[in-house]
Amino acid sequence: MGNNRIKRDSKIFHEELDKIIPPEMSELPNIGCKESDIVNIQNYVCDHRKELPILYRYSPADLFNISALLEGKIYLVSARYMNDEHEGQVWHAIFNPEENEAYQQLMQKQMYLKSFSEDKNSVYMWKNYADNFSGMCVAYDFSNARENVLEKLYPVQYSPIAFRCSNHRKAISTRYLFIRKSMRWQQEHEWRFVEESIENKPEPIEIRNCIRAVYFGIGMDDSLKNYIEHQLIKRKILFYDMKMAITAKKRVENDNGNPNFR
Numbered sequence: 001m002g003n004n005r006i007k008r009d010s011k012i013f014h015e016e017l018d019k020i021i022p023p024e025m026s027e028l029p030n031i032g033c034k035e036s037d038i039v040n041i042q043n044y045v046c047d048h049r050k051e052l053p054i055l056y057r058y059s060p061a062d063l064f065n066i067s068a069l070l071e072g073k074i075y076l077v078s079a080r081y082m083n084d085e086h087e088g089q090v091w092h093a094i095f096n097p098e099e100n101e102a103y104q105q106l107m108q109k110q111m112y113l114k115s116f117s118e119d120k121n122s123v124y125m126w127k128n129y130a131d132n133f134s135g136m137c138v139a140y141d142f143s144n145a146r147e148n149v150l151e152k153l154y155p156v157q158y159s160p161i162a163f164r165c166s167n168h169r170k171a172i173s174t175r176y177l178f179i180r181k182s183m184r185w186q187q188e189h190e191w192r193f194v195e196e197s198i199e200n201k202p203e204p205i206e207i208r209n210c211i212r213a214v215y216f217g218i219g220m221d222d223s224l225k226n227y228i229e230h231q232l233i234k235r236k237i238l239f240y241d242m243k244m245a246i247t248a249k250k251r252v253e254n255d256n257g258n259p260n261f262r
Helices: 011-020 031-047 063-071 097-110 123-129 183-188 222-235
Strands: 055-059 090-092 111-117 136-140 153-155 163-165 190-196 211-216 250-252 259-261
Touching (some): 011 031, 011 153, 063 136, 063 222, 123 183, 211 222
Parallel strands (some): 090 163
Antiparallel strands (some): 055 111, 055 136, 153 190
């Protein structure tokens, strides 16, 4: 997957992110600075789009995820439903713990996310996000995505330090808070779409032309796998260099059942 003539190195994006938002920084800047930092990250991703790594979305092969795949769309999910209960966390010095929790839930309600991994074939990701090897992994190449799509895509920064503030005006919900996560999640090597919507759920993101391959877990039911493959071919979703790029089978590398992409 990918054009070998293009150097794809996620390191440059993480280095730039760490320059804009130092991982050792805890105190939140004011609203204007946060928005300026977000714009700077967006501009860097857009300006270096040809160097974006291939990103992988691991998921169960359920009706929701199969339908989204066949539609060629990404549906963002409220941060309330993510597996990290501290998404967008900011500790407010003047709130008591109960108020902090209520404020946290309010911020999560306004933010919508979709997560990807830099890792092409991660046992951890297959096990924890793809139904224990029975799901699927979709590879995306966003290097040719529209700018309004790239503006929602951010690398995730891992830090042992949570954001803090002593002024409630600085703690307003913003995408800024959702691009840092605890070191606990570092092995996921995450990128994510982040979008704010106060009243309505955001519209799905059209990414049909960004799909490069679909990998099926070694535990997926054969009839389901055959159905998905047939539908993908029928819709002509998966093309790369004018050739179909479907990987339908996996082989077991060792007795532990680790998948190995062919």
